[in-house]
Amino acid sequence: MKPxxxxxxxxxxxxAKSHRQDAMATVFVSDxxxxxxxxxxxxxxxxxxxxxxxxxxxxxxxxxxxxxxGCSTKPxxxxxxxxxxxxxxxxxxxxxxxxxxxxDMGLDLRASVSDKIITSLNSVKGWQAxxxxxxxxxxQQLGLAEIRSVEExxxxxxxxxxxxxxxxxxxxxxxxxxxxxxxxxxxVADEGEIQSSFEARTLTGRTGDAVQMxxxxxxxxxxxxxxxxxxxxxxxxxxxxYAMSHSDVTGGFEPPxxxxxxxxxxxxxxxxxxxxxxxxxxxxxxxxxAAAARAxxx
Numbered sequence: 001m002k003p004x005x006x007x008x009x010x011x012x013x014x015x016a017k018s019h020r021q022d023a024m025a026t027v028f029v030s031d032x033x034x035x036x037x038x039x040x041x042x043x044x045x046x047x048x049x050x051x052x053x054x055x056x057x058x059x060x061x062x063x064x065x066x067x068x069x070g071c072s073t074k075p076x077x078x079x080x081x082x083x084x085x086x087x088x089x090x091x092x093x094x095x096x097x098x099x100x101x102x103x104d105m106g107l108d109l110r111a112s113v114s115d116k117i118i119t120s121l122n123s124v125k126g127w128q129a130x131x132x133x134x135x136x137x138x139x140q141q142l143g144l145a146e147i148r149s150v151e152e153x154x155x156x157x158x159x160x161x162x163x164x165x166x167x168x169x170x171x172x173x174x175x176x177x178x179x180x181x182x183x184x185x186x187x188v189a190d191e192g193e194i195q196s197s198f199e200a201r202t203l204t205g206r207t208g209d210a211v212q213m214x215x216x217x218x219x220x221x222x223x224x225x226x227x228x229x230x231x232x233x234x235x236x237x238x239x240x241x242y243a244m245s246h247s248d249v250t251g252g253f254e255p256p257x258x259x260x261x262x263x264x265x266x267x268x269x270x271x272x273x274x275x276x277x278x279x280x281x282x283x284x285x286x287x288x289x290a291a292a293a294r295a296x297x298x
Contacts, residue, residue, distance in 0.1 A: 084280055086126030087287040090163040090189075093130040094118050095139070095147040095156070097183065101173040110170065111136070113183070116272035117166060124280060130162055153188045154218045164189030164221070166279075171227075175264035178230030181271045187222040187279060191290075222282045228271045230261055242270050 094117045097110045114132055121129040138159040139145070147153050147167050157165055165188050172182030228235055236257065243256035260266045 084124045084277070086124050086280065087284045089126045091128050091130065091161075092121055092164050092166060092187075093135050093156070093160055093162040094121070094132065094166045095135060095153075095168070096132075097168040097170050098146050098148075099170045101170045101182070103173045105170075105173070113170060113268060113272070114168070116268050117168070117185070117276060119269075120272045120276035121166075124276065130160060134160065150188060150218055150220070154190075157189075157218060164218075168275075172229075175267075177261050179261060179264050179267045180229045180231075181268060182227045182229075183271070183275060184226070185224050185275055185279060186220045187283070188218050189221055190218045191221060222279055222286060224275055224278045224282065226271060226275045226278065228267070228274060230267075238274065239267075239270050242273060 094114045096107060097113045099105055099110055111132060114135075118129040118132060121127050135156070138156055139147075141159060142152075142155055144152055144156070147156065147165070153165050153167060157163075166185055167188060168183050168185040170181075170183050172180050174180040228239075230236060230239070239257040239260050240255065243260060260270050
C-alpha cells in the first residue's frame with residue numbers, strides 16, 4: 001500500500017520515489033478525518049517567519065551568553081568640569097566688547113561674546129554676573145555706545161550698583177577651521193569696595209564686621225590677554241581638555257575637540273571659559289599679595 005502524505009486539506013498519494021510534482025497524484029478528500037489524525041497535524045510556517053524566529057533565538061542566546069560571562073557594556077561616565085572658587089564674593093557686569101580685529105561686526109555679534117563671558121562668570125562660585133540687557137539699558141541711559149575710559153566705567157557701575165565691570169576688546173576673529181579668536185579683557189573696580197565686600201561676604205564662612213578701607217576711584221585690577229589659535233599645540237590641548245569635560249555635548253566626535261573646531265560659536269564658549277579662568281587665577285594671586293602686604297604692615 002502506498003504511503004499517504006498529508007498537505008493541508010489535500011492528500012497526496014506518492015506514486016514514485018521522486019518528489020517532483022509530475023510524479024505525484026493529488027486526490028481531494030472529505031473534511032471528515034479521524035480526530036487523532038487532525039490533532040497530530042501542526043501548523044506550517046512560512047520560510048520568512050521561520051528565518052526571523054531563528055535569528056531572534058540566536059540573538060537571545062548571544063545575549064544570555066554575554067550576561068553569563070560578565071561581558072556587559074557600561075555607559076561612559078561624564079567628566080564634570082571642576083568647580084571654580086572666586087577669591088571674593090562680587091557682583092560683576094560685562095560691557096559689550098569693542099572690535100579691533102579688522103573684521104567688520106555689529107553690536108549683536110560683539111555682545112554675543114560678552115554673553116559668553118557672563119555665562120562663564122556665573123559658573124564661578126562667589127561671582128554673580130549682571131545680565132547683559134541690564135548693562136545695555138544702563139549704557140543707553142548714560143548715552144554710552146562703548147566703554148572707553150575708567151570714568152565711563154565708574155558711571156556705569158554707579159547706575160547698575162555692581163562691584164566691578166569687565167571691559168573687553170576683540171583682537172582676532174577667524175571662524176574657519178582651524179578657528180582663531182583673540183581678546184583682551186580688563187577687570188575695572190574700586191579695590192576698596194571689593195575688599196570691603198570680600199571681608200563682609202567671605203566665601204570661607206568666617207563672620208565679622210567689614211574692614212573699612214578708604215574708597216578710591218575704580219582702576220584696572222586685572223588684565224588678561226587671550227590668543228586662542230587652533231593651529232597651536234597648547235591651544236589644541238586646552239580645547240581637548242575642555243571637550244573631555246563636556247562630553248555630553250561632544251559625544252560621538254573623534255577627536256572630541258573636533259566639535260569646537262567645526263562650530264565657531266562653540267569655540268567662543270571655549271575661549272570665554274579660558275579668559276575667565278585666567279582672570280580668576282590673576283585675581284587669586286592679586287588678593288593673596290594684598291593680604292600679605294596688609295599682614296606685614298599691620
